[in-house]
Amino acid sequence: MPADLLSAAGTVLVVSVMTPMIMKAIAPKEGAAKAKDGYFKLDYSKGYYAAMYVTMAFFSGISVIAYLHPGKTKPETMVWVLCVFGFFVALSFFTILAMSRGATYYNQDEIKGSDAFGRRRSIKWQDIAAVDYIGWAQGFRISSKSRETIWIFPVMQGFPAFYEMLVQKAHEKGIEAPQEEDR
Numbered sequence: 001m002p003a004d005l006l007s008a009a010g011t012v013l014v015v016s017v018m019t020p021m022i023m024k025a026i027a028p029k030e031g032a033a034k035a036k037d038g039y040f041k042l043d044y045s046k047g048y049y050a051a052m053y054v055t056m057a058f059f060s061g062i063s064v065i066a067y068l069h070p071g072k073t074k075p076e077t078m079v080w081v082l083c084v085f086g087f088f089v090a091l092s093f094f095t096i097l098a099m100s101r102g103a104t105y106y107n108q109d110e111i112k113g114s115d116a117f118g119r120r121r122s123i124k125w126q127d128i129a130a131v132d133y134i135g136w137a138q139g140f141r142i143s144s145k146s147r148e149t150i151w152i153f154p155v156m157q158g159f160p161a162f163y164e165m166l167v168q169k170a171h172e173k174g175i176e177a178p179q180e181e182d183r
Helices: 002-026 046-068 075-100 159-173
Strands: 034-036 039-042 104-106 110-114 120-124 128-134 139-144 149-152
Touching: 039 159, 046 075, 104 159, 110 149, 120 139, 120 149, 128 159, 149 159
Parallel strands: none
Antiparallel strands: 034 039, 039 104, 104 110, 110 120, 128 139, 139 149
């Protein structure tokens, strides 16, 4: 019994030390957005992609192992076990897909990005009607007069520079942009 307790305590210690180190390593670096063809680019860091690929590989591996070596699991419950693991594989895949479609480009004239369904949208700065921070999504929803929306997330690389421009352009239009303390 003490060996099991020691093993569990060691696991908790490793996880509690490694998790913050991994999250710090994959977090986007501060600084300006990447410039491309006259536009600045907001995108997710390679670390976030790596985390999703590792998650997908992990649950795929567990699914294969559970299928090939069921142990004492009854055949009628194996389907549900594989469905749970398969759900996380699918969730990781669709998260990677959504992240790849989430790149946003902006310059002094317009923003080109994705709406909530991944469809590409373009909004000119002068057409912005509202800027809202949506807490449950942990992101900014930028709406135009024609009801188009673009979603921007603070975890994207280059966000601080974009946020400065967003606040400036919103202020020029008389729109109240969410402040740092609002998020």
